[in-house]
Amino acid sequence: MAVYVMSDIHGEYEKFIEVLEKITLKDSDKLYILGDTMDRGPHPMKVLLKMMQMPNVIPIIGNHEVMFMECMPFLMGEITKESLEALDELDAEILDKILTWQYNGFLPTIKEFRGLDTEKQKDVLDYVGEFTAYEEVTVNRVNYLLVHAGLGNFSPEKELDDYTLDELVWERADYEMKYFEDTVIVTGHTPTQLIYDNPRKGYxxxxxxxxxxxxxxxxxxxxxxxxxxxxxxxxxxSDKKL
Ligand SMILES: [Mn+2]
Incomplete structure (x- = not known):
């Protein structure tokens, strides 16, 4: 049994298939996907529908799935008394959330989601709603914590379950910091192109x-x-060409 980890597919279905072909998962292998399956790239729903067919995929939630789950039910809903009340609230929190999601590349997700039949839409919402906040695995006696972004407001004494979802999916890891002596943290969220002292940017x-x-x-x-x-x-x- 081998354990693989991927992250931030962002609708790049063809790249996803390319990497799957390279790792050739066996039935006994596991593939953890650390969130941000959707938005930005062209085929978020194709990525999710493929993941849904793969029993050895263990999905972990990213900030893009959080935005999807917060906004999509509202966007797809009819105008009801409740949705009007939500729009009428003084702080209009839902509008802020939708704007944030728009800024973060929601369009391909909404377009492709709209093309699914109602039952598939429900399946996708149910599936994404079950993504876990983090996972812990031990491989070759090394402990790993798998989490989308990192451990925001980190404290060595803080229990993992005491981190808020925002702390796990939005706040960037500090790669200069050794969080734990006995656990390796595997994260996505921050493209390695942006890690200042990374000698192999993009790897x-x-x-x-x-x-x-x-x-x-x-x-x-x-x-x-x-x-x-x-x-x-x-x-x-292969490399992404625009
Ligand atoms: Mn992210």
């Missing part, structure tokens, strides 16, 4: 018991990555 970055695996699949000259925790082997799609 998997390892430092201080951190592994950063978002290689910017939806950005020009970025790529989708996977890592095998058993061997440390890295797998990459």
């Amino acid at each position: 998997i970055y390892r430092n201080n018991n951190n592994i950063a695996i978002d290689c910017g699949a939806c950005f020009e000259n970025g790529r989708l990555a996977a890592i095998c925790l058993d061997t440390g082997e890295e797998f990459y799609s």
